[in-house]
């Protein structure tokens with residue numbers, strides 16, 4: 001395999017009148033972590049379904065691990081691992097049975113299954129409950145069992161659809177650590193989706209922001225943030241906002257002004273936040289706009305999201 | 316096919332794990348035979364010169380195979396609605412093995428049930444033929460018949476959107492399959508139009524063959540034809556299931 005573990009061109013999925021994915025080009029380098037970030041209904045799951053051979057695309061081509069997803073589905077399936085957004089486990093089986101059956105479906109030998117199960121169960125810390133019925137597990141335990149199942153067959157590419165959804169902070173950090181460990185130690189390629197910006201920022205080498213079925217921007221987290229300017233000043237206030245924004249735009253040190261309509265926050269990207277604070281407050285006074293709250297911050301990926309989609313990402 | 320075996324063994328593991336299901340199935344078998352046997356004996360003593368229980372037993376076995384197949388369909392529908400089928404679908408196994416694994420486990424349960432019913436029947440005085448090969452053939456036919464009807468049930472389960480919808484459609488299939496057959500009454504007492512109808516029903520062939528193979532009755536139909544028809548029914552059922560299932564996952 002040369003460089004790309006996943007290569008998608010012009011990927012489209014329509015369900016009747018609904019366009020779930022509107023034309024996505026996506027390249028994920030081998031041995032890297034790629035995070036698809038987007039709000040509810042952006043098309044993340046649909047994209048994953050097409051990459052994992054579950055759903056045939058309406059248009060476009062995908063290669064995973066060098067195999068064509070439609071014509072060589074079986075080879076693709078052989079070398080991927082998948083965990084789904086919702087928990088997909090048979091509650092009447094024990095954790096061990098779930099893993100064992102999964103290994104059998106991939107024709108792993110008995111010793112191989114035994115060895116991998118012991119290894120992985122340690123990694124996800126489920127030793128104590130492995131022989132209990134899955135329906136007695138907590139949500140976090142189920143997630144970790146699913147992660148172990150996705151990893152059992154030593155996939156080249158692992159797809160995780162919102163792996164930390166519904167987990168407490170401790171479990172979330174735990175999963176982040178496994179993901180990083182797997183990537184660093186085993187060179188595993190990972191594609192994950194999330195609506196948490198911090199998650200993408202913490203984990204991914206490359207982040208793709210997806211909104212309304214389109215990949216609006218893609219890049220290294222640091223690079224994306226760097227395009228925004230050094231600092232962002234966030235302003236809450238009352239009054240003639242439009243005029244105020246116009247005023248701000250005319251100031252020489254202002255890179256860009258962005259408004260999040262839902263939160264009525266004005267975001268001003270500047271070269272140096274602390275030094276410009278006073279000048280910005282001055283620009284407001286006498287222009288019919290009263291500043292109620294103002295703060296200087298480092299821009300993050302959430303600001304990148306706002307910048308490229310025009311609205312904030314909400315969990 | 317190894318994957319079929321894996322899925323079959325998964326269903327069987329779940330079956331034996333769940334005492335309610337296994338016990339329920341056993342009790343059902345006992346109840347059917349005992350209630351039918353004792354109750355009907357009061358009104359009908361002999362059919363075609365044979366004990367009524369002997370006459371009805373193949374029918375009861377077919378009935379329980381039908382009920383078992385309905386349950387197999389529910390299993391698939393439940394796995395579909397809960398998204399569990401996706402685990403199979405992203406793994407490198409043939410799609411057919413998902414259905415065959417399900418149908419094979421249903422057939423296995425139907426066979427266990429048939430065996431139990433035969434034993435209870437014998438305790439109640441039913442006489443089998445002296446030919447064990449005949450019994451084996453009869454059981455094999457029961458298994459094939461169950462595959463066929465499982466296929467129909469799985470096809471319906473592949474397209475249903477809810478358990479209620481599934482039951483509605485299955486009921487329409489189930490009822491004529493049982494009553495428009497020779498399960499409860501001999502062929503020659505039926506009026507001509509009903510006889511024609513009954514001859515379109517694979518259940519009729521199963522029952523006629525089982526009666527002659529396991530119980531030594533004089534077959535009313537040509538035995539080799541009956542065997543062929545039950546086999547073809549199994550193939551058609553599974554084919555229907557596969558095409559419906561394929562269609563349902565291609566969205």
Ligand SMILES: Nc1ncnc2c1ncn2[C@@H]1O[C@H](COP(=O)(O)OP(=O)(O)OP(=O)(O)O)[C@@H](O)[C@H]1O
Pocket residue numbers: 015018019020021038039040041042043044045046047085195
């Ligand atoms: N089977 C389907 N039939 C019709 N519409 C669908 C189907 N699956 C998805 N959609 C639509 O496609 C769009 C994208 O859905 P998708 O599940 O890919 O979003 P998502 O980014 O995963 O969202 P979430 O964060 O809520 O999981 C939505 O508008 C959804 O309603």
Ligand SMILES: [Mg+2]
Pocket residue numbers: 044045046085161
């Ligand atoms: Mg989703």
